[in-house]
Amino acid sequence: MKKIILSGILLLALGCMTQAQTVPVYLDETKPVEERIEDALGRMTLEEKVAITHAQSKFCSPGVARLGIPEFWMTDGPHGIRPEVLWDEWDQAGWTNDSCVAFPTLTCLAATWDPKVALLYGKSIGEEARYRNKTVLLGPGVNIYRSPLNGRNFEYMGEDPYLSGKMVVPYIQGVQQNGVAACVKHFALNNQEVNRHTTNVIIDDRTLYEIYLPAFKAAVQEGKAWSIMGSYNLYKDQHCCHNQYLLNDILREEWGFDGVVISDWGGVHDTQQAITNGLDMEFGSWTNGLSNGASNAYDNYYLADPYLKLIKEGKVGTKELDDKVRRILRLAYRTNMDRNRPYGALCSEAHFAAARHIGEEGIVLLQNNNNVLPIDLNKAKKIAVIGENAIKMMTVGGGSSSLKVKYEISPLDGIKKRVGDKAEVVYARGYVGDPSGEYNGVKSGQDLEDSRSPEELIAEAVAVAKDADYVIFIGGLNKSAHQDCEDADRKEIGLSYGQDKVIASLAQANKNLIVVNISGNAITMPWVKEVPTIVQAWYLGTEAGSAIASVLVGDVNPSGKLPFTFPASLQDVGAHKLGEYPGTPRNDGSNIVDEKYNEGIFVGYRWADKEKTKPLFPFGHGLSYTTFTYGKAVADKKVMGADDVLTVTVPVTNSGSREGSEVVQLYISDLKSSLPRSIKELKGFCKVKLAPGETKEVTFTIAKEALSFFDDTLHEWVAEPGKFEAIIAASATDIKSKVSFELK
Ligand code: GLC
16 A cells, blocks of 8 residues: 555656646747637636626736736726726725826817827826726717717717717827727717616617717727727627627627727626627626625636536536637736836826826816906906806716725816916805715715705805906806716706806806816806806816816817817707607516617717707817918819819908917718718818918818718618718818718
C-alpha cells in the first residue's frame, strides 16, 4: 500500500513539474491580438469563461487572475467619472481621491455643432477615466429626443440622427485613444424613463432605421466603439439587453460590430436569451440600476451558475460562451492589456479649460431684443441675479450621471467673479425648487432650505430688481426627480415651482431682463413676449458659472444652436399628438407596456414641417452678438448620377462688428418620393468663424447617401431618381438659400 502511495505522490510531483515546464505562466504578448485571444481562450477553464461574462461587484467583472488577465472596471458616466461606490452597494465608498471634472452634458456638446469640440470632450473625459483605471466609460448616450418629457434627454444629443451621429463619433475616438472603451448607450429605443424596464416599443423598420439607429450605426462603423450598452426596454417583445434583432441581426450581422455588448444594470431577465441573443457581459441583475437591489447575487446572475449548470448538464453547448469570451478578451487587449496604453490625467488645468470651452461653445442665445446682451460693464452700476439655479449645485443629481466634483462654479459666483468691482451684484432667491443637495450619498454641502412664501420671495426679487441696470433670472430644471432625471420623466413641459410667475413679475419691474434657462429639455415660455433676452444654458458642469458669465458679459460671442425643437406646446410633438406616450399596459398578467411610435419618422422639426406648426424656437436656432448674411447657394451641376458627388457652395459674411461663429446647415428635400418623406432632413453642417466683414465660402458635398431613404420593404437605403433641393439654412425655419438639382 505504502509503495502505491509513494509512487502516486512521485507521479503527481512529476506531473506538476512537466505541467509547469510545458505551459508558460503568462500569456504570449508578442502575437497579434486575434492570436492572443485564441491563446488565452485555450487556457481558460469553463468556470473562468463563465465568470468573466458577468459582474462580481456593482461596477466590475472578473478577469482571470491565474493568467494575468485584469478585472474589468466600468464607470459612469457620459459627463464625468462617477465617484467610487462600495463593492456591492450603490452608496458612496467615501474615497477622497475620486473627485472629478464635471463636463457639460451632452445636449450642450450637441449644441456646439462642432465635431472638434466633441473630440476635445472625449479626449478629456477619457483621460479622467484612464487615470482612474477604468476599462469602460458607460457613455455616451445617443438616444433620440422624441419627447420633451424624457428624463434623460440631458444625457443625449438631441432630435436629429445626423447631428447625433456626427457629434458622437469624435467623442468615442477621443475616449478610446486613452485605452478606455466607450460604451454607447442605450441600444436601442430608450426614449423615455416612464416604465423604462417594461416598455415594449412598437415601431416600423423605416422609422427605426432612419431615426433611431443612425447615431448608433455611426458610433459603431465610424467611431469604432469597443462596447455598446443594451437598453432596459423591449423591442419585438425581447428585452434589448438580449435581443436577437438588435444585437445579432443588426449590430453584428449588418453593422459588423466586433466589440462587447454590456447589459444595462438590471437589464437581463432570461438565461436562454442572454446566451443566444447577443449579450456578452451581465451587470446589475436584480437592481433597479440606480439605488437598490439584491446583494451578493452574483453567482445567481443569469449568466452565472444557471449558465454553468446548463452547460454541465449538456443542455447548451459552449459555442456562444467562447464567442462572448473572445469579445471580452478583445476588450481586454484594447484596454487593460494594451502595453501602449496612455496614462490619462485627472482634474488637470486642461480639463477645467475644456469644460469651460465646451460650455461657452454650447450656450444658445435664443432671443436678444433691444440687444440687452452683452452686459455693458462700463455702464452697469447694479446687476440683480434672481433664481435658485443661480446658486444650486447641478453636478449632483439626475441619476447615474451624478458626480462628485473637485469644484463647481455656480452662475452667481461666476457672475460675481467676472463683474468684480465694476458693478454691485445683488441676489434674491425668487423661488424655492429643490432645496436638497444630496444624491446617492454625494452631498453638495448646500443648505437651500427657505421657508418663505412664494409671495414673499417674489416681493423680495422685485424689490431687488426694479432699480437694477440688468436683471438676470436663472431658473429652469434642476435634475431632481421629474426635473430632468433618470427613472423619472417630467410631468409637464412648463417650468415648475411657480417660476413663470416670478419671471412675469420681473418683466414688469425691469425691461432689461435676461432669462437664463438651465435645462436639458425644452420648456414652454408664456412670458416669451415680455422678456427681451433669453439664453439656453445647459447643465454646464464644473465651470458653469464661468461659461455663463463670459457669454453674458460678451467675453465670448455665443454660437450654440439648439439640438432639439422648443415646441409651442406638447400637442405640437408627434409622440404626444399621435404617439401613445407613455404607452398602454398589456393587462395580460405581464407587466409589459406597449408603445407604438405612431408619429414614425416625423420627430422634432420633421413633425413641425409636416404639421406646419410654429415652434417656440426651432431646431438649429441660435443667435449671436454679431450678424451673418448669406449669399446665394450654387451647385456645381444641375444633374448628378448615382455615383456622382454634387458640390454646393454658399458665401457667408459676418456683417456685424465683432468676431463670431455661425453654424451653416444643409438640409436635403426630396421633392417627390414613392414613400412619404420629411419635407427636409439635416445632411450637413459647418461651424465657421468669421471676423467682422469677413466672407468665407462654405462648401458641402452631397452623395447619393444624403438623398436616400430606408425602404423597409426592400430593407435597404434607396436614392430615387428625381428632383431634389439643397437647402442652406441658419435653423430649421430660417432658410437662406435653395438650389435645385436632379438625381438621374
Ligand atoms: C443605470 C443607467 C445606465 C448606467 C447604469 C450604471 O440604470 O441606465 O445608463 O450606466 O445603470 O449606473
